[in-house]
Amino acid sequence: MKKLFILIALVAITGSTFAQAVDLRRKIEVSGIAEKEVTPDIINVSISLQEYLDGKKKITIDQLESQLESAVKEAGMPKEDFTINSVSAWNNTWNKKKTPDFLASKQYLIKFHDLNKYNQILNKVDPKGIQSTNIESFDYSKMTDLKKELKIQALLAAKEKAGYLLASINDKVGDAISITEVDNGNYQAPRPMMYANKALMANAAPAESDIDFKTIKLSFQINAVFEIVNK
Template structure:
């Protein structure tokens, strides 16, 4: 999905400028700013998943290798390339036993999973022991075509500047001439902020947790903005 919003209004304009042509004659000019904003749906999503060992019962400990194997197989079953799953960090907690003579180390690993969408998220998480998942959150979103969208935003901003200058000149009975100068003021990519970045949503704490759908995740678009200053001659 992509939505283009052109903003033609800008704080100020100037028709006071003059430029020297090749015959040393002064040319009247108009300087305007054009702004554009493009909204795009991200097709690259980085999901961080933290797994931690736990004591299933008095005699059974689910170790990190078991949880990692479950996650790897779930990712593979979902049809996601193995290289899309990487280890982000490794840590652990120590819980001291009686008299503090021995330590039981509960290892923890955080994985970074690259996805094109979240459609298979629940099926992936379902393949791992619920108690072994301690955190899941969206760490980053972007687009595989982000540079193309940057360029498109600049073009739209320049077109907006020309359209505005044309309207202003027609309003006072003048004609717009050719462009004399183009300055890129700014180009920004605004990534979405998720109110519920931690998307466990009680999934592993509620009896009805498995009914939670992926569509409940606060999913937002990326915004690419550009502002161009253009100076046109007045005929």
């Protein structure tokens, strides 16, 4: 009999605990989305310089690098925005019959906040020494603030949606019960390319850039659960 009373007591306690754990509030679950497109204001461009032979005279990588460094400095760009990416040397097969010398090359990375300076810089470098240029990546300087702004807008959009849905059945939105951020805030900017062919540039200065930079698009989604209250 004693064991029976203990069992009944345990069942009663378990039932009471279960009843307390059940959330009997009326709820509505909705999602909100906020999107925005921005024009990238940071463009990382790689520039590859290569030694070449002008008759019997070699135009060295040091000479080309000095021209590029001076051009970057004259453009008013900070030192930290101009770095060396890689250094290499190989036997140029095109000139192999004329000379067995190895021709060195260097690749530099320049962070542009104003792409108009691109032409300004390349116009001051020997065009025969420019092997190629390439846009490596884009970024937006106020990305962190923009992400915060979009997340807030997405949450407000979710609450607004809950509001007009409930209004149609004469109810209204109560407090938020849960808020979940959907991890879809990653973005991928387009990567237009610039390539300066050495042969074409041999007798001409770098052409004006006509690249149309597409915008970076960000999108955030927030899922939220709100309590339903009577009007």
